[in-house]
Amino acid sequence: MTVSAPFVPGLHLLIDFWECRMPDNPTEIEVALREAAVACGATVLTVELHHFGESGGITGVALLAESHISIHTWPETGYIALDIFMCGRCDPQLAVPVLQRRFRPGRVKVGAHQRGQD
Amino acid sequence: MTVSAPFVPGLHLLIDFWECRMPDNPTEIEVALREAAVACGATVLTVELHHFGESGGITGVALLAESHISIHTWPETGYIALDIFMCGRCDPQLAVPVLQRRFRPGRVKVGAHQRGQD
Numbered sequence: 001m002t003v004s005a006p007f008v009p010g011l012h013l014l015i016d017f018w019e020c021r022m023p024d025n026p027t028e029i030e031v032a033l034r035e036a037a038v039a040c041g042a043t044v045l046t047v048e049l050h051h052f053g054e055s056g057g058i059t060g061v062a063l064l065a066e067s068h069i070s071i072h073t074w075p076e077t078g079y080i081a082l083d084i085f086m087c088g089r090c091d092p093q094l095a096v097p098v099l100q101r102r103f104r105p106g107r108v109k110v111g112a113h114q115r116g117q118d
Numbered sequence: 119m120t121v122s123a124p125f126v127p128g129l130h131l132l133i134d135f136w137e138c139r140m141p142d143n144p145t146e147i148e149v150a151l152r153e154a155a156v157a158c159g160a161t162v163l164t165v166e167l168h169h170f171g172e173s174g175g176i177t178g179v180a181l182l183a184e185s186h187i188s189i190h191t192w193p194e195t196g197y198i199a200l201d202i203f204m205c206g207r208c209d210p211q212l213a214v215p216v217l218q219r220r221f222r223p224g225r226v227k228v229g230a231h232q233r234g235q236d
Contacts, residue, residue: 007192007195007197009190009192009197009199012132012199012201014130014231014233016233016234016235018234045168045177046166046168048164048166048179048181050163050164050181052183059163059181059182059183059185059186060181061166061179061181061186061188063166063168063177063178063179064177065170065177067177067188067190067199068177068179068188068190070179070185070186070188070203072127072185072186072203072205074125074127077125079125079127079234081127081130081185081203081233081234083130083201083203085188085190085199085201087190109236111231113132113229115132115134115199116134116136116197116199117134118227
Protein backbone atom coordinates (compact mmCIF):
# COMPACT_ATOMS: atom_id res chain seq x y z
CA MET A 1 0.00 0.00 0.00
CA THR A 2 1.31 3.45 -0.87
CA VAL A 3 0.42 6.31 1.44
CA SER A 4 0.98 9.65 -0.26
CA ALA A 5 2.23 12.55 1.83
CA PRO A 6 -0.26 15.36 2.48
CA PHE A 7 0.06 18.39 0.17
CA VAL A 8 1.91 21.17 2.03
CA PRO A 9 2.34 24.26 -0.16
CA GLY A 10 4.93 25.96 2.04
CA LEU A 11 5.75 28.47 4.74
CA HIS A 12 4.66 32.12 4.55
CA LEU A 13 6.43 34.74 6.69
CA LEU A 14 5.00 38.18 7.49
CA ILE A 15 7.94 40.34 8.54
CA ASP A 16 7.67 43.76 10.20
CA PHE A 17 10.81 45.88 10.47
CA TRP A 18 10.71 49.10 12.52
CA GLU A 19 13.40 51.81 12.96
CA CYS A 20 15.14 50.83 9.70
CA ARG A 21 18.02 52.25 7.77
CA MET A 22 15.89 53.18 4.78
CA PRO A 23 16.99 52.21 1.27
CA ASP A 24 17.34 55.29 -0.96
CA ASN A 25 16.66 53.69 -4.30
CA PRO A 26 15.08 50.67 -5.99
CA THR A 27 18.47 49.18 -6.94
CA GLU A 28 19.36 48.78 -3.28
CA ILE A 29 16.07 46.95 -2.74
CA GLU A 30 16.58 44.71 -5.77
CA VAL A 31 20.00 43.66 -4.48
CA ALA A 32 18.49 42.85 -1.06
CA LEU A 33 15.62 40.79 -2.54
CA ARG A 34 17.96 38.82 -4.81
CA GLU A 35 20.38 38.19 -1.95
CA ALA A 36 17.50 37.03 0.28
CA ALA A 37 16.28 34.62 -2.42
CA VAL A 38 19.77 33.18 -2.92
CA ALA A 39 20.14 32.63 0.83
CA CYS A 40 17.10 30.34 0.67
CA GLY A 41 18.26 28.53 -2.47
CA ALA A 42 15.36 30.04 -4.41
CA THR A 43 15.31 31.03 -8.10
CA VAL A 44 14.35 34.60 -9.03
CA LEU A 45 12.11 34.89 -12.11
CA THR A 46 11.68 38.68 -12.12
CA VAL A 47 11.98 41.66 -9.79
CA GLU A 48 9.40 44.40 -10.18
CA LEU A 49 9.79 47.66 -8.22
CA HIS A 50 7.98 50.98 -8.07
CA HIS A 51 9.32 54.16 -6.47
CA PHE A 52 6.74 56.68 -5.26
CA GLY A 53 9.08 59.63 -5.95
CA GLU A 54 11.71 61.42 -3.91
CA SER A 55 11.18 60.84 -0.17
CA GLY A 56 8.30 58.50 -1.10
CA GLY A 57 8.25 54.78 -0.43
CA ILE A 58 9.30 51.89 -2.62
CA THR A 59 7.04 48.93 -3.28
CA GLY A 60 8.01 45.76 -5.07
CA VAL A 61 8.17 42.04 -5.44
CA ALA A 62 10.60 39.33 -6.45
CA LEU A 63 8.66 36.57 -8.23
CA LEU A 64 10.34 33.24 -7.53
CA ALA A 65 10.08 29.79 -9.02
CA GLU A 66 9.16 28.96 -5.37
CA SER A 67 6.56 31.82 -4.94
CA HIS A 68 7.56 35.40 -3.91
CA ILE A 69 9.17 38.02 -1.67
CA SER A 70 7.40 41.38 -1.38
CA ILE A 71 8.56 44.66 0.17
CA HIS A 72 6.84 47.95 0.97
CA THR A 73 8.69 50.84 2.63
CA TRP A 74 7.42 53.88 4.54
CA PRO A 75 10.48 56.16 4.80
CA GLU A 76 8.67 58.76 6.90
CA THR A 77 8.12 56.22 9.69
CA GLY A 78 11.19 53.95 9.38
CA TYR A 79 8.89 50.96 8.83
CA ILE A 80 9.28 48.22 6.21
CA ALA A 81 6.72 45.44 5.58
CA LEU A 82 8.00 42.26 3.92
CA ASP A 83 6.44 38.92 3.20
CA ILE A 84 8.09 35.77 1.95
CA PHE A 85 6.26 32.71 0.68
CA MET A 86 8.31 29.73 -0.43
CA CYS A 87 7.26 26.28 -1.49
CA GLY A 88 9.38 23.24 -2.16
CA ARG A 89 12.52 22.63 -0.18
CA CYS A 90 13.30 26.33 0.38
CA ASP A 91 13.22 27.73 3.91
CA PRO A 92 12.17 31.43 3.90
CA GLN A 93 13.53 31.86 7.43
CA LEU A 94 17.05 31.85 5.97
CA ALA A 95 16.20 35.19 4.29
CA VAL A 96 15.47 37.03 7.55
CA PRO A 97 19.10 37.64 8.69
CA VAL A 98 20.01 38.79 5.17
CA LEU A 99 17.21 41.37 5.20
CA GLN A 100 18.13 42.43 8.74
CA ARG A 101 21.72 43.06 7.64
CA ARG A 102 20.49 45.17 4.72
CA PHE A 103 17.88 47.30 6.52
CA ARG A 104 19.21 47.25 10.12
CA PRO A 105 15.83 47.34 11.90
CA GLY A 106 15.83 48.34 15.55
CA ARG A 107 12.80 46.12 16.11
CA VAL A 108 11.60 42.99 14.27
CA LYS A 109 8.49 40.82 14.22
CA VAL A 110 8.26 37.62 12.18
CA GLY A 111 4.96 35.75 11.88
CA ALA A 112 5.22 32.25 10.35
CA HIS A 113 2.17 30.68 8.69
CA GLN A 114 2.00 27.21 7.14
CA ARG A 115 -0.10 27.65 4.02
CA GLY A 116 -2.68 25.15 2.89
CA GLN A 117 -3.49 23.80 6.34
CA ASP A 118 -6.80 24.03 8.18
CA MET B 119 -2.13 69.74 22.02
CA THR B 120 -2.08 67.56 18.92
CA VAL B 121 -2.12 63.82 19.38
CA SER B 122 -1.06 62.03 16.22
CA ALA B 123 -2.74 58.74 15.33
CA PRO B 124 -0.55 55.62 15.61
CA PHE B 125 0.96 54.42 12.32
CA VAL B 126 -1.06 51.46 11.02
CA PRO B 127 0.32 50.16 7.70
CA GLY B 128 -2.70 48.04 6.79
CA LEU B 129 -4.39 44.66 6.75
CA HIS B 130 -2.75 41.57 5.23
CA LEU B 131 -4.89 38.59 4.24
CA LEU B 132 -3.53 35.07 3.67
CA ILE B 133 -6.13 33.25 1.59
CA ASP B 134 -6.21 29.50 0.96
CA PHE B 135 -8.56 28.15 -1.71
CA TRP B 136 -9.00 24.38 -2.07
CA GLU B 137 -10.97 22.40 -4.71
CA CYS B 138 -10.81 25.27 -7.22
CA ARG B 139 -11.91 25.68 -10.78
CA MET B 140 -8.37 26.15 -12.07
CA PRO B 141 -7.56 29.04 -14.41
CA ASP B 142 -6.11 27.78 -17.71
CA ASN B 143 -4.04 30.78 -18.62
CA PRO B 144 -2.36 33.90 -17.22
CA THR B 145 -4.89 36.24 -18.85
CA GLU B 146 -7.67 34.75 -16.78
CA ILE B 147 -5.58 35.37 -13.65
CA GLU B 148 -4.76 38.93 -14.66
CA VAL B 149 -8.45 39.71 -15.11
CA ALA B 150 -9.20 38.26 -11.65
CA LEU B 151 -6.42 40.23 -9.94
CA ARG B 152 -7.46 43.49 -11.60
CA GLU B 153 -11.10 42.90 -10.71
CA ALA B 154 -10.14 42.14 -7.10
CA ALA B 155 -8.11 45.36 -6.88
CA VAL B 156 -10.97 47.44 -8.31
CA ALA B 157 -13.40 45.92 -5.78
CA CYS B 158 -11.21 47.35 -3.01
CA GLY B 159 -10.80 50.75 -4.67
CA ALA B 160 -7.09 50.04 -5.20
CA THR B 161 -4.88 51.22 -8.07
CA VAL B 162 -2.97 48.62 -10.10
CA LEU B 163 0.59 49.65 -11.03
CA THR B 164 1.64 46.46 -12.86
CA VAL B 165 0.65 42.81 -13.13
CA GLU B 166 3.47 40.29 -13.47
CA LEU B 167 2.68 36.63 -14.20
CA HIS B 168 4.67 33.50 -14.91
CA HIS B 169 3.27 30.27 -16.32
CA PHE B 170 5.18 27.07 -15.52
CA GLY B 171 4.17 25.44 -18.82
CA GLU B 172 1.21 23.34 -19.90
CA SER B 173 -0.47 21.70 -16.89
CA GLY B 174 1.97 23.60 -14.66
CA GLY B 175 1.00 26.29 -12.18
CA ILE B 176 0.81 30.04 -12.60
CA THR B 177 2.49 32.43 -10.19
CA GLY B 178 2.09 36.16 -10.17
CA VAL B 179 1.50 39.46 -8.48
CA ALA B 180 -0.43 42.66 -8.96
CA LEU B 181 1.62 45.54 -7.58
CA LEU B 182 -0.71 48.20 -6.23
CA ALA B 183 -0.30 51.81 -5.18
CA GLU B 184 -1.65 50.35 -1.90
CA SER B 185 0.75 47.31 -1.76
CA HIS B 186 0.01 43.99 -3.57
CA ILE B 187 -2.06 40.90 -4.41
CA SER B 188 -0.16 37.66 -5.08
CA ILE B 189 -1.36 34.35 -6.48
CA HIS B 190 0.20 30.89 -6.82
CA THR B 191 -1.70 27.95 -8.31
CA TRP B 192 -1.13 24.18 -8.03
CA PRO B 193 -3.40 22.71 -10.76
CA GLU B 194 -2.58 19.12 -9.82
CA THR B 195 -4.09 19.59 -6.36
CA GLY B 196 -6.84 22.18 -6.98
CA TYR B 197 -5.19 24.52 -4.47
CA ILE B 198 -4.58 28.27 -4.89
CA ALA B 199 -2.63 30.45 -2.42
CA LEU B 200 -3.35 34.18 -2.45
CA ASP B 201 -2.27 37.04 -0.27
CA ILE B 202 -3.52 40.60 -0.27
CA PHE B 203 -1.87 43.47 1.57
CA MET B 204 -3.48 46.89 1.34
CA CYS B 205 -2.65 50.10 3.10
CA GLY B 206 -4.58 53.34 3.16
CA ARG B 207 -8.35 53.33 3.06
CA CYS B 208 -8.64 50.13 1.01
CA ASP B 209 -10.23 47.05 2.57
CA PRO B 210 -8.70 43.82 1.15
CA GLN B 211 -11.65 41.81 2.45
CA LEU B 212 -13.75 43.23 -0.39
CA ALA B 213 -11.56 41.24 -2.81
CA VAL B 214 -12.39 37.85 -1.32
CA PRO B 215 -15.89 37.37 -2.86
CA VAL B 216 -14.53 38.49 -6.25
CA LEU B 217 -11.78 35.86 -6.12
CA GLN B 218 -14.26 33.23 -4.91
CA ARG B 219 -16.52 33.95 -7.89
CA ARG B 220 -13.55 33.58 -10.25
CA PHE B 221 -12.00 30.39 -8.84
CA ARG B 222 -15.04 28.71 -7.20
CA PRO B 223 -13.19 27.10 -4.29
CA GLY B 224 -14.98 24.29 -2.48
CA ARG B 225 -13.20 25.27 0.72
CA VAL B 226 -11.77 28.63 1.87
CA LYS B 227 -9.56 29.88 4.70
CA VAL B 228 -8.84 33.57 5.24
CA GLY B 229 -6.31 34.68 7.84
CA ALA B 230 -6.31 38.43 8.61
CA HIS B 231 -3.19 40.08 10.04
CA GLN B 232 -2.82 43.75 11.00
CA ARG B 233 0.68 44.71 9.88
CA GLY B 234 2.97 46.92 11.91
CA GLN B 235 1.52 46.00 15.28
CA ASP B 236 3.28 44.22 18.13
